[in-house]
Amino acid sequence: MSTKIKPIKSVSLVEQVEQRILEFLKENRFKSGDSLPGEIELAENLGVSRNIVRESLSRLRMLGVVESKKRKGMFIAEPDILSGIERIMDPDLLGEEAMQHIFELRLVLEVGMSELLFIRKKDSDVDNLQEIVDREANDPLCKTDLQTRLAYEIEFHSYLYKMSGNGTLNRFQSMLLPVFHYMMQQESKSAAEPKRGSISHNDLVETLRSGTAxxxxxxxxxHLTPHFSKLS
Amino acid sequence: MSTKIKPIKSVSLVEQVEQRILEFLKENRFKSGDSLPGEIELAENLGVSRNIVRESLSRLRMLGVVESKKRKGMFIAEPDILSGIERIMDPDLLGEEAMQHIFELRLVLEVGMSELLFIRKKDSDVDNLQEIVDREANDPLCKTDLQTRLAYEIEFHSYLYKMSGNGTLNRFQSMLLPVFHYMMQQESKSAAEPKRGSISHNDLVETLRSGTAxxxxxxxxxHLTPHFSKLS
DNA sequence: TATTTAAATTATGTCCTACATATAAAATTA
DNA sequence: TAATTTTATATGTAGGACATAATTTAAATA
Structure with a gap:
């Protein structure tokens, strides 16, 4: 018997319409603030029901491509590349592999970020980092409580992203945080004694203050060696 | 006169339902493959119309959180953190600031990626890279045609991401590509003569073959110095 | 006339009902 | 038992109706 006939298209109408609208926006060089045709007009021109158009627009709205006001209609808004990720970046939803990838991404980002830090760092930033480190050093809980230690770890590294002066990078990290947190807790469980690299947070601050990128x-x-050494 | 009364919430029903469903999935520890309640049941339980539920599910479907088969219903699928980004990563849609951030992200990634490369590189990878470099060196067009040069540049760096062994990272880069391409063309226009770092692709391959991370x-x-030097 | 108030307009937001479609599962037939 | 047809069911699509909010226009009032 011959092989199964190819399915022409199993793409839902909603997806098709979504693509067509995106194409429409690109082709016509729509700019931020421009207003779109109304839903009914789109539906008529595309030959689909208003429901389909609405679902498509709903997705675009979620991605930040368009915004809608009640009587004004819909208009272009600069898309937010992270708004989609934001909703699903959750250890309870992601698979093991994805989480591993994301964890590695963190290591890549923090090592690669150095240049940006030295281009954009301000004295006040270094002072604030120092404050975090001092607070960490003087906190007695830090020796006994894993959660406390993790909290400082995250506070310190988070501040670095903020210093990068790249808002996208910064937001990215803040939504990657839950995954970091989860993975680091897993690490702590497997290795009873938390390994630490030979370079401390304090050392990093000092390098930031008077070292080079x-x-x-x-x-x-x-500093990240213990995490890298887990990779294969 | 007193100040305006606070608006309780102007979040659309669709967004609320989307959140509630996500919460529901997390709380009940839904795992990949589990099947969801049907649309009508969700609509009844949530006290909203099926339309709203459908719009919400449509968004979740786009994010890869759920999949739907005709008679089977909907079931959980491991969310794809990048599928949202994918659709809107386009120079025609993004703003200047976002593009700048993304371009910087590339620099960060490629510098930080080194460790992964040395953990996962195979000899065949290095050979393939070498082949790209050789092809580039022997291509006469490379001296005259900007597009050709760009193509090799992108081919080379793209392969590095592939070598990282991190699928998420690799896909990430492939969708960031249009922005890279755009930005590099902009750079080329502004600076008539394309600056190049003192380290060539060939040097990088050699380092990869017999050097250290x-x-x-x-x-x-x-190698990336010319790009870094543009930053402020 | 100028200012305030009210009504009509208009696009999105929500709800409802009906039907199409695909397909897993059950019933039927060979 | 195995292949086939039927049936049941959940998603996919369509179209109409009304709600809601905000803008414009018209009316009313000072």
């Missing part, structure tokens, strides 16, 4: 990069790599 | 990192940083 090159030194900071290597120190950060060193 | 540390050396590769610094060489990559050097």
């Amino acid at each position: 090159y030194e900071f990069r290597e120190n950060m790599r060193n | 540390y050396e590769f990192r610094e060489n990559m940083r050097n």
Whole structure:
């Protein structure tokens, strides 16, 4: 018997319409603030029901491509590349592989970020980092409580992203946080004694203050060694 | 006169339902493959119309959180954190600031990626890279045609991501590509003569073959110098 | 006339009902 | 038992109706 006939298209109408609208926006060079045709007009022109158009627009709205006001209609808004990720970045939803990838991504980002930090760091930033480190050093709980230690770890590294001066990068990290947190807790469970790299947070601050981007990069790599050594 | 009364919430029903469903999935520890309640049942339980539920599910479907088969109903699918980004990663849709951020992200990734490369590189990978470089060196068009040069540039760097062994990272880069391409063309226009770092692709391959992750990192940083020097 | 108030307009937001379609499962037939 | 047809069911699509909010226009009032 011959092989199954090819299914022409099993793409839902909603997806098709979504693509067509996106194409329409690109082709016509729609700019932020421009207003779109109304839902009924779109539906008529596309030859589909208003329901389909609405579902498509709903997706585009979620991605931040369009916004809608009650009587004004819909208009273009600069899309937010992260708004989609935001909703699903959750250890309870992601699979093991995805989480592993994301964890690795963190390591890549923090080592690679050095250059941006040295281009954009301000003295006040370094001072604030120092404050975090001091607070960590003087907190007695830090020796006994894993959660406390994790909290400082995250606070410190989060601040680095903020210093990068790249808002997208910063937001990215803040939504990757739950995954980091989860993975680090897993690590802590498997290895009873939390391994630490030979480079401390304090060392990193010092490098940031009076070192070079090159030194900071290597120190950060060193600081993250325990995580890297888990990879295969 | 007193200040305006606070608006309780102007979040659309669709968004609320989307959140509630996501919460529902998390709370009940839904796992990949589990089947969801039907649309009508969800609508009844949530006290909203089926339309609203459908719009919400449509968004979740786009994010890869759920999939739907005709008679089977809907079931959980491991969410794809990148599927949202994919659709809107387009220079024609993004703003200047977002593109700048994404371009910086590329620099960060490629410098930070070194460690992964050395953990996962195979000899065949290095050979393939070498082949790309050789092809580039022997292509006469490379001296005259900007597009050709760009194509090789992208082919080379794209392969590095593939070598990282991190599928998420690799896909990420492939969808960031249009932005890279756009930005690099902009750079080429502004600076008539395309600046190049002192480290060539060939040097990078050599480092990859017989050097260390540390050396590769610094060489990559050097290779990207012309891009970094544009930052502020 | 100028200002305030009210009504009509208009697009999105929500709800409802009906039917199409695909397909897993049950019933039927060979 | 195995192949086939039927049936049941959940998603997919359509179209109409009304709600809601915000803008414009018209009316009313000072």
